[in-house]
Amino acid sequence: VLTRQVCVKKRLAVLFHRQCRLFSTSSRARTIMPAWVIDKYGSNDVLRFTKNASFPVINYPNEVIVKVFAAGLNPLDVSMRGGYGAASLSMMRDPLSIKQSGSEFPLILGRDVSGVIMECGLDVKYFRERDEVWAAIPPWKQGSLAEFVVLSGNEVSHKPKSLSHTEAAAIPYVATTAWSALVNTGGIKKDNCAKKRILILGGSGGVGTFAIQMLKAWGAHVTVTCSQNAELFVRELGADHVVDYTAGPVEEPLSMLEKFDLILDNVGGGTEHWALDLLKPWTGAKYVTLVTPFLQNTDRLGIADGMMKTAATVSTKVIKHLVKGVHYRWGFFAPSGVALDEIREMVDAGQIRPVVEETFNFSQVPQAFEKVEKGHARGKTVVQISKGGDDFAAQL
Numbered sequence: 366v367l368t369r370q371v372c373v374k375k376r377l378a379v380l381f382h383r384q385c386r387l388f389s390t391s392s393r394a395r396t397i398m399p400a401w402v403i404d405k406y407g408s409n410d411v412l413r414f415t416k417n418a419s420f421p422v423i424n425y426p427n428e429v430i431v432k433v434f435a436a437g438l439n440p441l442d443v444s445m446r447g448g449y450g451a452a453s454l455s456m457m458r459d460p461l462s463i464k465q466s467g468s469e470f471p472l473i474l475g476r477d478v479s480g481v482i483m484e485c486g487l488d489v490k491y492f493r494e495r496d497e498v499w500a501a502i503p504p505w506k507q508g509s510l511a512e513f514v515v516l517s518g519n520e521v522s523h524k525p526k527s528l529s530h531t532e533a534a535a536i537p538y539v540a541t542t543a544w545s546a547l548v549n550t551g552g553i554k555k556d557n558c559a560k561k562r563i564l565i566l567g568g569s570g571g572v573g574t575f576a577i578q579m580l581k582a583w584g585a586h587v588t589v590t591c592s593q594n595a596e597l598f599v600r601e602l603g604a605d606h607v608v609d610y611t612a613g614p615v616e617e618p619l620s621m622l623e624k625f626d627l628i629l630d631n632v633g634g635g636t637e638h639w640a641l642d643l644l645k646p647w648t649g650a651k652y653v654t655l656v657t658p659f660l661q662n663t664d665r666l667g668i669a670d671g672m673m674k675t676a677a678t679v680s681t682k683v684i685k686h687l688v689k690g691v692h693y694r695w696g697f698f699a700p701s702g703v704a705l706d707e708i709r710e711m712v713d714a715g716q717i718r719p720v721v722e723e724t725f726n727f728s729q730v731p732q733a734f735e736k737v738e739k740g741h742a743r744g745k746t747v748v749q750i751s752k753g754g755d756d757f758a759a760q761l
């Protein structure tokens with residue numbers, strides 16, 4: 366009887382071990398980790414540090430767990446802290462990732478990560494443990510203000526060798542947003558961009574500073590609107606022509622210029638009432654705005670009505686402008702390891718540099734949010750999560 370019991374115990378142990386390893390290449394004993402979380406939506410005082418956040422789990426065989434060395438903050442993090450997108454993002458969340466609490470809380474913010482792969486799902490072929498990686502994290506997933514984060518392998522890319530983790534964390538979210546807006550929606554490519562006239566409304570923030578550099582690397586002529594005190598800054602990044610929006614209505618000086626092939630709008634607030642007149646008509650020229658009411662609509666009206674309203678609004682605008690010979694589009698962030706692979710090459714070739722405006726340590730996350738919330742960004746705000754991060758490459 367004793368031998369049978371021992372055998373059954375042994376068999377159970379083996380089964381449990383196999384179960385643990387079903388989706389991953391190594392099993393771990395840890396169940397908790399340090400993180401900044403929110404338990405409800407609100408202002409900065411909802412941010413809470415805990416040493417007991419749930420350790421991320423590989424639920425699908427294409428996932429990887431990344432040890433976070435640095436995390437980038439974006440205006441979206443401030444908006445999400447206040448509940449922006451709660452209705453739509455709840456719909457997109459993976460039920461397996463919220464099974465424990467039954468809600469999105471405790472929610473971890475932070476959309477950029479630079480770090481090291483700690484564990485790979487069994488179907489992950491492109492990465493190995495200890496690979497240094499960077500990624501933009503979709504807003505429906507737990508974020509990077511934590512010691513570890515789980516991501517799909519196709520959202521992750523090898524980090525540029527020429528950058529520290531702190532520098533690398535300044536790029537992925539704004540880069541994949543600019544890539545999605547300019548390349549996927551705007552139809553701009555490396556080999557069709559030369560000499561195209563492109564206008565960036567709002568060039569001094571995260572998206573603008575990346576977009577200027579990428580478009581210049583591809584040979585475009587880039588005009589930028591920004592505050593007077595950012596003029597030198599955007600010129601150093603490559604802007605050919607700069608218009609100060611604080612000196613008066615920008616549409617007046619902009620209308621004196623040769624017309625544009627593409628406008629990237631990072632500002633919103635009624636720019637579409639005049640900006641589409643600055644495009645070359647009947648040439649396929651496009652206006653792509655990143656400031657859309659999509660998530661506000663679904664938050665306010667619910668998913669079904671919000672989607673209906675969104676579809677009606679955007680199609681009315683598309684048709685209204687199509688008859689004038691120009692294209693009106695909404696641009697959105699899209700996670701993409703493939704886009705980050707191409708961006709890595711441009712970074713390592715010295716064509717794009719990170720623009721880190723301010724760095725905070727892990728204990729200063731509330732201060733980092735305050736910084737982003739104040740606006741007037743001149744590049745990116747980065748939180749260093751692990752002190753060893755930037756020494757890691759040297760140790761390898």
Ligand SMILES: NC(=O)C1=CN([C@@H]2O[C@H](COP(=O)(O)OP(=O)(O)OC[C@H]3O[C@@H](n4cnc5c(N)ncnc54)[C@H](OP(=O)(O)O)[C@@H]3O)[C@@H](O)[C@H]2O)C=CC1
Nearest residue numbers: 542567569570571572590591592610631655697698741742
């Ligand atoms: N649709 C999507 O999926 C996404 C949308 N976005 C949106 O894109 C926008 C830009 O994002 P991001 O670059 O990260 O934001 P940032 O906060 O980093 O930058 C915004 C910049 O715009 C400048 N600015 C403000 N008002 C004007 C104006 N009227 N004309 C010209 N410049 C102006 C600000 O500087 P100053 O005030 O000193 O002039 C600041 O430098 C945000 O509205 C963001 O929400 C971003 C990512 C994804």
